[in-house]
Amino acid sequence: MKTKSSSWSVAQSDDLYGFKRWGNGHLSVDDDGFVAMQPLTDGRSVRIVDVVNEARSMGLKAPMVIRFQDLLRHRVIQLNELFNKAIKEEGYKGSYRGVFPIKVNQLREVVDEIVAAGKDYNYGLEAGSKPELMIALAMHEGSQRLIICNGYKDNDYIRLALLGRKLGKKIILVVEQLSELDEIIRLSAETGVKPLIGFRAKLQTRGEGKWALSSGENAKFGLNTAEILFAIEKLRAAKLTQSLRLVHFHIGSQVPNILTIKNAVVEASRVYCQLAKMGFPMGYLDVGGGLGIDYDGSRTNFESSMNYSMEEYARDVVFNIREICNSMDVEVPDIVSESGRAIVAPHSLLVVEVFERINKRESLGQQHQPEEKHKVVQDLETLLRNKTKLGRLERFHDALQKKDEAFSLFNLGYLDLENRAAAESLFWQICEQIAKEGRKAGYQPEELHELDTLLADQYVCNFSVFQSLLDHWALKQLFPIAPLHRLNEKPTVNAILVDITCDSDGKIASFIDLQDVKDYITLHPLNKQPYYLGIFLTGAYQDIMGDLHNLFGRVNEVHVFLEDDEPNGFYIEEALSGSRIADVIEGVQYQQEDLCRKMKAQIDAATKKDMVKPREGVRLLELYESQMLNKTYLNIEKKAAKAKRSH
Known part of the structure; x- marks a missing residue:
């Protein structure tokens, strides 16, 4: 649809920002220029600006995380169904037993939804630390769901896992270092609990992309071939041969090239078959994480993309394991994968409001002609x-x-x-x-x-890169960014985005592009109405890894569900208020009451010296104390944008 005032169309906006390329069928632009989310790709859609306005009516402003919980459930079901489809089509005799790695997003509302969505698939959890294992133990349901225990393990970690075994849970302790096996054997004898054990193999196959160095011979975790043989001897000596059930590998997060995944699966399958032939019961092959997200929509092996689909991933994993096992006359294992990014990244986005434009040409000297x-x-x-x-x-x-x-x-x-x-x-x-x-x-x-890069304006947005987009700052991870409205207008301003922190690198100056990385994004001129941008595919890691830089803290958050009885209706099931100033300062060991008491003492002293009047001093203290309960981000007062409500 083209507007009356210009030849620009929403289709051109769709193409410019790439919604169809990276949105995976979930995002579109409607005829009025609003971005709409289709959580289930079933025709029902929700204007994202409508959600923002609904949240505003509840007292929550941008910056804001919006979670589409239906989309989160959809991704869990989709992964399981695609593996089941591949298993059926390839005549594979084993099952799929996926687990969600809690480290990718530990938030209760995320894990809750994943556990519920995975109930019919025996979809389990993966823990990489004691706190994560404690979450997994409590959230885990059903005797067939797995809990995979990765990461460095002390005695308490191992005891917790063995406690879960006593409760009938299918918990597998993955040995990352030889020393861990000694403690597992000792504590197993002490508690009288037979453990389920896995070996993490340090493969020769190396990953690709930003996390390539986390795999291969110099990987932080895993046993090399000689160490696997030592571990076998220890298990036999302890009469725990029946405990070895799993081979695990991991070639890094966001693997862009399917050939890398195929090669790793083949190598790990050989290790698995060799152990099975040596008399160990085995039963599970864990292909780890790595299933990517196509952040730029280019469908290439560029580090922010992937040259394969989720369906191709599942089919290639199943096919290659089957081929190796058949060639070595070994019964195929149940397949475990630890896909985290692919499950949670698409379900949430960060909404930020642009409140100022800095234009170097307008601000330099035009009004000050020299005499x-x-x-x-x-x-x-x-x-x-x-x-x-x-x-x-x-x-x-x-x-x-x-x-x-x-x-x-x-x-x-x-x-x-x-x-x-x-x-x-x-x-x-x-x-x-x-x-x-x-x-x-x-x-x-x-x-x-x-x-064009030199001339780009700065659009100042009310958020912190360090809190909400840590991977962009630390790893140069690209995220799709686009306006959430006005997409029936032609964007004419090349801009980079800067946040409200006091650091010069608190900015976004790299953007997705079909051919390459762009140094700016083209946006609309600002007017007196709020201007909202969506930063998409942020559900993995960004929610949990942000720090308290500048003490900004967590942003507001809303959880959105589709309404069954209205075609395009939605409701906000839960609204979580972002950090208050009192919350973040107490997080760095200051006490609200103590600071207020110190401030009162200074105001009282100034009043005695007649530096401030008594009534003025009372107002100053009230201001200070009231700010403790306010949000950390800027309070931008603008007239609310009018948008048609779809519910």
């Missing part, structure tokens, strides 16, 4: 008019030279502040003029490719 223009300013004005019709590249070189000349003259004391400001402003105007000409011409010399 007496220096020659360097006059030369730049001549370049801007370009009456001699110099080429783009020549003008750019000349403008750079004059800008540097102005800087040198200023440092030497030959150029005043007004002339320096005028020179800078003229330089940016020339750059903008050259960039516009380049867009019309189509061809752009290589030296001018960076002009």
Whole structure:
């Protein structure tokens, strides 16, 4: 649909931001220019801005995490059904027994939903620490669901796992280091509980992408071939041969290339078959994590993408295990996978509000013309008019030279502040003029490719990269970002996003692109209405890994479900208020009451010295104490955007 005022269409917005490419059928743009979520891809959709406005009516503003719980359930069911389909089509004699790795998102509301959705599939949990194991023990239901215990283990960790075995739970302790096996054997004898044991194999096959170095010979976890043989001897000596049930491997998170997964599965299947032939009962092969998310929609082996689908992943895992087991005349195992990112990443997004635009061309010198223009300013004005019709590249070189000349003259004391400001402003105007000409011409010399990046505005957003998008800052992980409304209008502003922290690297300056990574995103000009951006596919790791940088704390959060009796209806089942100032300061060992008491003492002292009036002192203390109960993020007051409600 095209608007009356322009030739821009929602289809063009859909293509520009790539909803169809990376949205996996869950996201679309409606005729009025709003982004709509289809959690179950069954035709029912929810405008995301409607959810934001509903949350606002409940007192919750952006920044805000929105969880579409139906989508979370959908992903659990989808993974299990695709493995079951592959097992049936390949004539595989074993079963699929997936587990969700709690470390990917430990939040109760996420784990709750996954456990409920996985009930009919005996879908289990994976723990990598004592706190995670304690969650798994309490949340785990059913004797057929697995609990896989990874990570470094002390005696208490092992005792907890053995406690679960006493309760009839199918808990497998995965041996990551030889020393762990000694303690498992000792505590098993002490408690009289026969453990279920797995070996994590340190494969030669290495992963790809950002986490490639976490696998291979130098991996942090796992037993090499010689250590596996030592471990076998220890089990035999302890008369625990019947306890060895599983081989496990992990080749890193977000594996972009299906060939890497195939090679790792083949190698691990060989290890599994060798152990089975040596007389161990076995029964499970755990292919670990690595199932990716196509963050940019390019369907390539780029580190932020994946050149395979979830269906292809399941089929290749099943096929290769079957082929190796058949060739070695070994009964096929039940297949375990620890897919976390693929399950939880799509179900949530971060909504941020843009509240300010910083434009370097508008802010530098345009309103402050020098009374007496220096020659360097006059030369730049001549370049801007370009009456001699110099080429783009020549003008750019000349403008750079004059800008540097102005800087040198200023440092030497030959150029005043007004002339320096005028020179800078003229330089940016020339750059903008050259960039516009380049867009019309189509061809752009290589030296001018960076002009759009140099000219990009800064859109200031009310959030913290360090709290809500830690992987972007630390690992340069790309996340799809797009406006949630106004998509029937043509976006005209190239921008980078900056947060409200006091750090210069608190920004997003890398964005997905079909061909490459872009250094800016094209957005709409700001007006007096709220302007919301969605940062998508953030359900894995980002919810839990953020720190308390600048003491901003957790953002507001809402959990959305589809309504069964309305075509496009939804309801917010749960709304979680973000951190208050009192919450975060107490998290770093300050006490609210103590700080208020100290502040009162200072105000009382100032009142005695007549620095403030008594009534003014009371108001100051009330302000300080009331702020303790306020949210940590900025309180942006704008007129609420009008959006048609769909429920």
